[in-house]
Amino acid sequence: xxxxxxxELIKTCRQTGARLGILHxxxxxxxxxxxxxxxxxxxxxxxxxxELKEMGAGVILxxxxxxxxxxxxxxxxxxxxxxxxMNWDRGIxxxxxxxxxxxxxxxxxxxxxxxxxxxxxNGDKLFLSPEKAVEIQNALGADIIMAFDECPPYPATxxxxxxxxxxxxxxxxxxxxxxxxxxxxxxxxIVQGGEYEELRRQSARDLVSLDxxxxxxxxxxxxxxxxxxxxxxxxxxxxxxxxxxxxLMGVGSPDSLIDGAIRGIDMFDCVLPTRIxxxxxxxxxEGRVVIKNAQYARDFSPLDPNCDCYTCRNYxxxxxxxxxxxxxxxxxxxxxxxxxxxxxxxxxxxxxAIREDRLADFREEFFECYGFNKx
Ligand SMILES: Cc1cccc2c(=O)nc(N)[nH]c12
Numbered sequence: 158x159x160x161x162x163x164x165e166l167i168k169t170c171r172q173t174g175a176r177l178g179i180l181h182x183x184x185x186x187x188x189x190x191x192x193x194x195x196x197x198x199x200x201x202x203x204x205x206x207x208e209l210k211e212m213g214a215g216v217i218l219x220x221x222x223x224x225x226x227x228x229x230x231x232x233x234x235x236x237x238x239x240x241x242x243m244n245w246d247r248g249i250x251x252x253x254x255x256x257x258x259x260x261x262x263x264x265x266x267x268x269x270x271x272x273x274x275x276x277x278x279n280g281d282k283l284f285l286s287p288e289k290a291v292e293i294q295n296a297l298g299a300d301i302i303m304a305f306d307e308c309p310p311y312p313a314t315x316x317x318x319x320x321x322x323x324x325x326x327x328x329x330x331x332x333x334x335x336x337x338x339x340x341x342x343x344x345x346x347i348v349q350g351g352e353y354e355e356l357r358r359q360s361a362r363d364l365v366s367l368d369x370x371x372x373x374x375x376x377x378x379x380x381x382x383x384x385x386x387x388x389x390x391x392x393x394x395x396x397x398x399x400x401x402x403x404x405l406m407g408v409g410s411p412d413s414l415i416d417g418a419i420r421g422i423d424m425f426d427c428v429l430p431t432r433i434x435x436x437x438x439x440x441x442x443e444g445r446v447v448i449k450n451a452q453y454a455r456d457f458s459p460l461d462p463n464c465d466c467y468t469c470r471n472y473x474x475x476x477x478x479x480x481x482x483x484x485x486x487x488x489x490x491x492x493x494x495x496x497x498x499x500x501x502x503x504x505x506x507x508x509x510a511i512r513e514d515r516l517a518d519f520r521e522e523f524f525e526c527y528g529f530n531k532x
Contacts, residue, residue, distance in 0.1 A: 162301060162343030162370045164189075164402040164423070171514040173419040175507070180216070180402055180423070182248045182300040183341060184240065187215030189402065189423035190507055192414060192500045193250060194430070197223050199233070199243040202431045203490040204497065206245045212466065212498045213505070216248030216301070218426050221293045222257035222285070226276060230296040238298025250301040250426070252406070253290045253332075253347075256308045256375075267307060269324065287331040291344070295337045303373060304332040306347040311379040318356050322349045326363035333367055345404060347375040352385050354392050361396035371402040374422070378407035387416055394421035411440060411503055412529050415520050418507050425504075430496030435489045437481040440499045444528035446474070448492065453478045466498040 163181040170177070178189040194201045194209060195218045201209055209217065219239055224230055236242040239249050258265060258274050262283075265274035271286030287305040294302035306325045309318055329346050336344050346364035350356035364372060374393055377386050390405070397403050404424035405417045414425050430440070437448045441461035446453070448460070459469035460477065468477070468491040480488025503523075510519035 159340050160343065160370050161339075161341050162402070164371070164400060166400065168511065170511040170516045172518070173511075173516045174421060175418045175511050175516050176399075176421060176423060177508055177511040178402070178423055180248075182216070182343075184246060184248045184300055185215065187248060188508055190414070190418040190504055190511075191215055191424055192504045193218055193424060193426040194497050194501075195426055195428045196243070197428070198227065199224060199239060201493075201497065202435070203486070203493045204431075206243070208467075208494060209245075209497070210247070212494070213501050214247070214497070216250055216424070217245065218250050218252065219243075219297065219299065220254070220257060221251050221290055221297065221303075222254035222261070224251075224297060225254065225293050226278060230293045234296040234298070238296075240298065248301070249299040250404075251294050251297055251299040251303065253294065253303040253305045254285055255290070255306045256406070258285060259308055259310075267324075269327075271305075272307075287328040288335040291332050291335040291337075295342065298338075299342060301343050301345060301371065302336075304329040304344060304346050304369075306349060306375055308376050308379065309349065309351060311351065311376075311381050313351055315353055315356070318349075318351045318353055319359075322356050322360040322363075325349050326360060329364055329369075330367060333369075343370040345369055345371040345373050345402075347373040347406070348393060348397070349376045350393075351376055352381065352389055357389065357393045358396060361393065365396070365398060369401070371404065372397045373404040373406050375406050377405065378409055378413075378427075383413065383416070386413065387420065390417060390420035390422065397421075411500065411527060412524065414500065414503060415507060415516075415523060418504075418511075419516060419520065427500075430500050431493045434493035434496040437478075437488070437492060439492050440496055442526055444526075448474060448478045448481055450478075460492075460495050461499070464495065464499065464502075466495050466502075468492070468495040468498075 262274040290305035346369040442463040453474040456474040
C-alpha cells in the first residue's frame, strides 16, 4: 500500500529535542513544525486561497461535522472533493466531528456504537459513528483524516477517562476498517487519556499497535492550565513513533506553539487567529493589541512594527480601529490576515531556531518581547 502521508525527519534541535521535518502529502510537501489555519466550513474565514498561499500556509483544516450538516458531504464529493470545491490545491486535514459534537450539540448520549445528539442548527436528532465519520471524510477527500474519538471534558475522573480511552481505541480500529481510500488519505489516530500518564500510555500503546500513518494528541486545549498541557506532552510525545507526524489538536497561542514544538510536536491548528481577529484583537511581537481601545484612535503606526505582512505594510492602527468600530468587513479581513500571518511566520522562526540549535534561546527572547515573562 502506498502511504499518502510521509514524515521526513530533517534534524533535532540539540538545545530542546524539537524536530525539524517535512510532511509529504498528495498535495505537496511542507516543513514542520507547522501551524495549520482552520477553515471549518471550507473557508479560512475572510481570507482567500491566494492570500493563504502568499503568507505560506501549507495545510489548512476543515470539519466533518459542519460540512456534513452544510452543504452535505455528498455535494462536496460531487464538486470533486474539498480541494476542487474550495479551490485549494495544497494540503487539507479534516477533523472527525467528535470534538464538535461534544462542544456544539445539546443532549447527547455516547454509546459503544456511536454518539446520539441533536443538530446544533435545527435540533434534529443525529447519530455519528466511527464508520459514518470515516465515510464523510472519504467523501470530502482531505489528505489527512482523523479517527472518531471522544474528547472527554476537563477535568474527568480516572475511571471515566479509562473507559473513554478504551472505547476511543475500539473506535479507532473501526475507523481503520471503514477507511475506503487508505492510499489517498492518511488516517491519523488520536491519543487520549487526559492528564493521567498511565492512560496516555495505554491509549498510545493501543493506537501505535494499529500502525497509523500519523498521530494526534487529543484531549488538550480543553481548559487545562498550560503547565498541565506541557506535562502531558512531556510524557506523551515520546510514546509516539519518531518517524511519524505528531499533531497537537486545537493549539494554539504563540507560547503554546513554541512549548509544543519544544516537546516534539510537528503540527498545530487553532481557530484563535481568525476568531480573536474578528473581535479586533491582534497578536503582535510585543503582545496582544485590542485595537478598539481609545489609545489607538490617533496611532498611525502599523499593528506590529516588526511585521511585514500586507496589513502592516499598508494600514495603520487608527484606520483598522475605525473599520472595526464601524463593523466594516474589511477591518476583520485585515486583522485576520495579520493574525494568521503572525502564527505562520512564528513557526518559520521556530524552524530556523531548530536549524541553529537555539530554540530555548528563541523561546526566552520571544516570551520577553511578547510579555509572557512579565509578572
Ligand atoms: C479540534 C480538537 C481540539 C482539541 C481536542 C480535540 C480532540 O481531542 N479530538 C478531536 N477530534 N478534535 C480536537
